[in-house]
Amino acid sequence: MLGFSRPGSRGETGADPRQARQDGRVRQARQGTGAPGLLRRIRRSKAVLRAGVGLAVLALTATTAACSDESSTSGGESILRVTGAPTGPLIRNFNPYLTTSPVNLVGGSSMIHEPLFIPNTLKVGSYTPWLAKTWEFSADGKQLTLNLQSGVKWTDGQPFSAEDVAFTLNMLVKNPALNANGIVLTEAKAEGPDKVVISFPMPSFTQLPFIGITYIVPKHKWGSVADPGTFNDENPVGTGPFMLETWSAQGYFLKKNPNYWQVGKPKIDGLRYVTFNSNVSANLALSQGQLDWTGNFVNNIESDYVGKDPEHNKYWFPAIVPTFLSLNLTxxxxxxxxxxxxxxxxxxxxxxxxxxxxNQQPANKTPTGLVMPQHEPFLADKYKGVEIKQDVNQAKALMQKAGYTIGGDGYANGPDGKRLTLTLSTSSGFTDILTMYQVMTEQLKKIGIEVKVEPKATAEWIANLFVGNFDGSTFGPLAGAFTPFDVYQRTLAGYLTKPVGEPAFVNVVRWKDAETDKLLMQYAGTTDAALQKQALEGLQTIMAEQVPVIPLFNFVSWDEYTTKNFVGWPDKDNPYSVGSPIGPSSVLVATSLEPRQK
Known part of the structure; x- marks a missing residue:
């Protein structure tokens, strides 16, 4: 039966968070979901894995040398060598809420600042408890109680408590520029050292995964920060399994936290994060055995990576969220x-x-824009088996219906006589998207649309998207889309977007439609499975018939790794998490790894 209802509303737990991994059901009354979300839409690409720092350039020789000096077992220690997004030289900034801080681009956010619990995007409704060991919604969905792990300490020795969680959540809501997860709440309050009660202005079952993936920071440090949005946090204090030891413009080293609250973990001694100027240099280091874990597009991956060591070189790219051709609807x-x-x-x-x-990322051909196969059970009957197929003649007829005529130069002119031009923007480092735009240029020319391409520094491209300063771009639900509802709310919710000029992390296309908002609110405001199904089917109809965004492909969790030095990686046979080195779930992977016995 369609719908997201669950039999109850309590998160399962265990002394060890991973004991609950296999059936970490959140028995919340409605939205199940799963998966490390955090800014995953930004971090994807053939060239950079979506997120980057901009104009700085780092020489290939410098970057390869930076990771070749130390092996995974240098000095008898087990050091995991990692890279996420190639960014060029780094600035010392470990603010976990800034999309362009190194800790979010190259990786490491959740290794220092931990989430409350971790959804598994591959298994709707599956969660791994983390700093929160249990959680429970009130019957009306307007209150969420978190029960926290006890005995946790910050890396400066001070005790972690409910005050830190309440402070973090309230801080993010008061600073919208940091609230990429789109959390809406009235107040978070500490009730004792290990209990937090969060109040919402409306039923908020659907906010659960985004509360869960929030990185928690210490009140005793951040409480005195005047402007969290510009705070670089050069010396981060966290609860995580690793802590900052050394930093340079070429990378940083996170050493094992000797007082980590999960006894016996981590089993590895440290993480060395290295930055690269492009995926070309990163993939060269990967192919030469100088990296253990990456998240990049690798050209000819079977021959250029797997083929060099078939026994140990692996990759796993499960689809997690849709990527749309997003047009500026203002x-x-x-x-x-x-x-x-x-x-x-x-x-x-x-x-x-x-x-x-x-074909490393699959085409998204359902008119609903949902991600197959995990969202297939939620498809309305009328869209099961239905795919969007190229039909140039029908497309031309629609252009004519819209008032466009084809001129002698082959391009479409509107009633005002002006040529219809689509300017597509992306990061200059996203070579796959730039290639895709070249192919689109030829495909759209067949119906008279001129395409221009504007590569930009990654940070500039992201900032322009958020404030509505763009024409068209590939983009998708920021911070993750754990259920079909998340796809639609984070892509189309008019009540959550912002006017042009103000940053909007949700609905960057600025779709405004009363029926869409009504259906989203209907879904979010009930635990009735039939009403949820009705709302979801209505949203699928809007997607298919009005096409507010255009489905292109499904973004995958990029994950290349080697089992030569470490074991315990997630894969299709053991999908306890996606495997990307970036995002909230990466801490689950890192604490599951152990050195290979030799």
Whole structure:
């Protein structure tokens, strides 16, 4: 039966968080979900894995030398060598809430600042308890009680408590520029050392995963920070299994926390994060055995990586969230649904992912935009088995219906006589997306749309998207889409977006539709499975018939790793987590690894 209802509302627990991994059901009354979300939409790419720092350039020789000096077992210690997004030289900034801080780009956020609990995006409704060991919603969904782990200490020796959790949540809500998870609450209050009660202005079962993936910071340090949005946090204090020891512009080293609250963990001695200028240099280091864990697009991965050591070199790319062609709907030319439908029909998605992604990321061809196979049980009957297929003739007819005529130069002109031009932006480092845009240019030219491509520094591209200063771009639900509801709310919720000029982490296209908001609120405000199903089917219809965003492909969790030095990695046979080195779930992976016995 469709719907997200669950039999109860309590999170399962255990003294060791991973004891609850296999059936970590959150018996909340409605939304199950799962998976490390945090800024995963930003961090994806053939070139950079979505997120990056911008214009700085680091020479290939410098970066490869930085990771080749020390092996995974240097000096008898087990050191995991990691890279996430190639960024060039780093600035010393460990603020876990800034999308362009190194700890969010190269990796390491959750190794220092831990989440409350970790959803598994591959298994709707599955959670791993972390700093919170249990949680329970009130019957009306307006109150969430968190019961925290006891005996946890910050790396400066001070005790962790409910005050830290309450402070963190309240701080994020008061500083919208940091609230990428889109949390909405009235107040978070500590009730004793290990209990937090969160009050919401409306039923908020659907906020559970985004509360869970929030990184918690110490009140005794951050409470005196005047502006958290500009705080670099050069010497971070966390509860995590690792702590900062050394830093340079080429990378940083996180050593094992000797007082970590999970007894016996971690089993590895440290993490060495190395930055690269591009995926080319990162992948060269990977192929030469100088990295243990990465999250990049690797060209010809079977021959250039796996083939060099088939016994140990592995990868796992499960699809986790949809990626859309997102048009700025505040611009008149993109407000016509027939134009958006025409663009969708003009695209050959199979060709796009074959030429740009080498099929490592699968085409998203359902008109609902949901992620298959995990969202398949939630598809409305009328969309089961239905796929978007390229139909240039129908696309041309829709363009004509919208008032466009093809001129002698082959391009479409509107009633005002102006040529219809789509300017697509992305990071200059995202070589797969740039390739995809080249293919799109040819496909859309067939229906008269001129395409221009504007590569930008990653940080500039991201900032422009958030404030609405763009024409079109690939993008998807920021911070994760753990259920079909999350896909639609984080992509289309008009009540959560912001006016142009203000940063919007939700609904960057700024879709405004009363029926969409009504259905989203209907779903979020009930525990009735039939009403949830009705709302979800209505949202699928809006996606299919009005095409507010255009499905392109499903973003995967990029994860290349070697078992030569460490074992315990997640994979398709043991999917306890996605395997990306970036995001909240990476701490679950790191604490599951142990050195290979030799």
């Amino acid at each position: 611009k008149p030319q993109w407000q016509n649904a027939d134009v958006r439908k025409a663009i969708s029909l003009a695209l050959d998605r199979d060709e796009l992912v074959r030429l740009a992604e080498q």
